[in-house]
Amino acid sequence: MINVQDLTKKYGKEKGITDFNFHFEKGNVYGLIGPNGAGKTTLIKLLVNFINKDKGSISKNFEDNTRLNNISYMPDFDMLVSGSVKKNIEFFNLTYKDLDLEVLDNILEKFEIEKDGKVKNLSTGKSKAFRFALCVSRKVKVYILDEPFSGIDVITRTDIVENIISVIDIEESVVIVSSHELHDMDQLLDYVLLIDKSHLLITKSVEEIKEEKNESLYTWFIETVKSNKKK
Template sequence: MSKKTTYFFQEGWMITIQDLSKSYGNIHAIQEINLQIGQGEIVGLLGPNGAGKTTLIKILTGFLQPDQGQVFIDTVDVIKSPHLAQEKIGYLPENAPLYPELNVYEYLQMMADLRHIPQIEQESVIREAICAVKLENDYSRPIKQLSKGMRQRVGLSQAILHKPKLLILDEPTVGLDPTQLVEIRSLLKNLAKNCTILFSTHILPEVEMLCDRVVILLNGKLKADANLADLAKTNHAILILDEQRPDIQKELLSLKGVKAVEVQKTNGPFGIYQIQGNSEVDLTPQIYHLAIQKDWPVRELRRDVPTLESVFNDLAVAA
C-alpha cells in the first residue's frame, strides 16, 4: 500500500513543492522533492545535465504532470489549475522563441495578444516592459539586428509583460560576453524588487553573484538548499604540518565543534588536514592551542570558507 501524504499550502510562500516525483519509464527524473521559496527571493537552481532541472521547470510551469506530489504557485494548485498558475509566471527558456523579422515593439504586441492583454492597455504595458529592460532606444529595430545580450533583454521583456509574481529563467546568461553579463545581472536584480526569481543554471559564479539562495539537484534528488550568506559562515579550517602523524586526526576530532576531519594525500612529508565544523564559530584558536599543547610542527593554520564550487563538487562526488 502506498503511503498517503497530507498536502498543504502555507501563506507567504511563492512556490511550495511537496513530495514531487516524475519518472520516464525506469528513469527517475525527480524523486520526492520538497521545497519552499519565499516572495522576493532570487534562487539559483543548480545541477549538471540530467539532474532534473528541466523536468522540475516543466512541472512548475504547468507543461508536465508529475507522477505524485503537489505544486503551488502563490496559492494556486499548478496541477489542478495550470492555466491560472501560468498567469502568475513569466518564463524565459534557454532559447527564447523570438521572431527576427519583427521589431521589438511588434514582437511584444504579438506576445501581449497571446497573453490576452486588452488592446487599450497594451501600449502602456509594452512601454513599461521596454523601459524595465532598457530597450528604449532599440524598440523599433528588427530583432535580427540585435546582439545576443539585447535579444536576451527582449526575451525578458516578454516574460514580464503581464507583471508576473514569479520569473522562471532557464540558463539566461549562457553565451553572453562579460559586459552583457553585468547588464543582465543588473536587470535581474531590479526585476527581483517586484517578483520572485528562480534561476536555472550550471554556471556557479553567476549564482554566487546574483542569488540569495541555492538549490542543488543531483540525480533527481534535492541534495542542498542553503542561503549563500549562511554558506559563507560555514566553519572549516586547514591545518598543515611539517610531518604526518597517525594520531592527529583523532586528536582533532576530539575538539568541540569539529564534525569531520579529512586527511589529504600528499607526495611529500607534509600532513594536510581539512577540518569541518558544525557551527559558525572559528575553530582555529582551539586548533592552535591543541597544536601548541601537543608540540605539533605547524606550517600553516587558517580558516577555510567553502565556495559554492567546493560544496557542489563534494555533493557530486558523494552522489
Template sequence: MTPPLIKLNQVSKKYLNQTALTNITFQLTKSGIYGVIGPNGSGKTTLLKIMAGLLRSSKGTVEIMEKPVTRLSSQHIAFLSEADSLYSFQTVNQMVDFCHNVMPDFSKDKALNMIQSLNIEKDKKIKHLSKGNRARVKIVLTLSRQVPVLLMDEPLSGLDPLVREDILRMIVMNVDVEEQILVLSTHEVSEVEPFLDHVIFMKNGTCLLEKSVEQLREEKGQSVVEAMREVLS
C-alpha cells in the same frame, strides 16, 4: 499582486523509464532571488518546467499560490525558456505589441523603456538581431510581466560577459525582491553569487541543499562555490 508561494511535495518525474527527478520537497515562501545550481543533466530544467506547469510530475504535487499547478497557472508565472522562444519574423516592436495583447499583466511601458535603455533597434526583425540582443529582448519580455513568480531557465548560458552583466543588472533593476520570487537556473555560479538570496543545489535529480546564501556565509564561512564543491562532489 498576491504574495508568491511555491510548494513542491515529493515530486518525481520520469521520461519513459528514465528518471529525471526523485522525491523533491521544498517550499519557497519568501520573495527574493533563488538560484538552482547543478551540473548538466541534474534536472534543473525539468524542475523549472514542472513548477511552471509546462510538464506534469509523475508523482507528487506542485502548488503555486495555494493551487495545484496547471497550464492556467501561467497567469501567475513568467517563464523564460532556454530555447529560442520568439517569432523570428516579427520586429521587436511587433513582439512587444503581441505580448501586450496576449498577456493582460504585460507592461508595455516597462518593456519599451528597457529596450530603449539597452539601445536595441525596435524596427529590426528578431531574426536580424545578434544572439546577445535576442537574449536581452527575451529577458525584457519576461521582466515586463507583473506576476508574482518568475522562472528563468539558464538566462546567462552561451552569452559573453558583457551581456551577462547587462542581464544581471536588468534583473536587479526590474525584479521587485519584496514582492516577487525569481528562480533562475545557472552554472555561472560565481557570477550570480552576489545576487542570490537562496540556493538550491541539484544532483542526479535530487535536491541536495536548499539554503539562504548569507546563512551559508555566516554559519559556515562558505561561499556558494565552496558549498557547491562540498555538496556536489
C-alpha cells in the same frame, strides 16, 4: 507562495526529478543550480505546467487557472516569432495583459535593442536580453528564468542581474533562476537549491555559504558537486 511536495517526474528509465520537496516564499530570489542534466529544467517545466508530473503536488496561493497566469517564464529555448522586435512585443502584449510597456522600453533602451530591427539579426546576447526583457516586464507573482546567462558575455550577464534586482518587485514576488553560470550570482541570490542526479541535494542561503566557507558561490558549488560524485 509555492509549496512542492514529493514531486517526481521520470522519462522512461531516466530520472528527471525525484521526491522534490520545498516551499518557495515571496521576497526571495532562489537559484536552482546543478550540473547539466541534473533535473533543473524538468523541475521548472513542472512548475509552469508544461509537463505532467508522475507523483507529488504543487500548490500555489494565487490564481493560476491558465498556463503562465501569474507566472512569467523565460525558457531555455528561443520562443520568439519571426519578424521584427516590435512584432514580438505586440504579440506578447496581446497574450499577456500584465505587460508593462514602459518598463520594457527602458530595458530595451539599456540593451540598445531597436524595435524596428529583425529578430533574426539580433546577436545571441541581444536575443537573450530581449527574451529576458519580455519576461521581467510582466507584473506577476512569480518569475522563472531557465538558464538566462548561458552563452552570453560577462557584460550582458551583469546587466541582466542588475535589471532583475531593479525591475522586479522582489518583496512581493518569488524569483527562481536556473543556472550553471554562477559567476556574479552572489549579489542576486538569497538561497541556492543544489540539484544533482535528479535529487535536491542541499538548500542553503548565500549568506550562510559565505559565513561558513568564506568563499564564492561558484567555488562552493564546484567543491560540493565533486564531493557528491565520490558518494
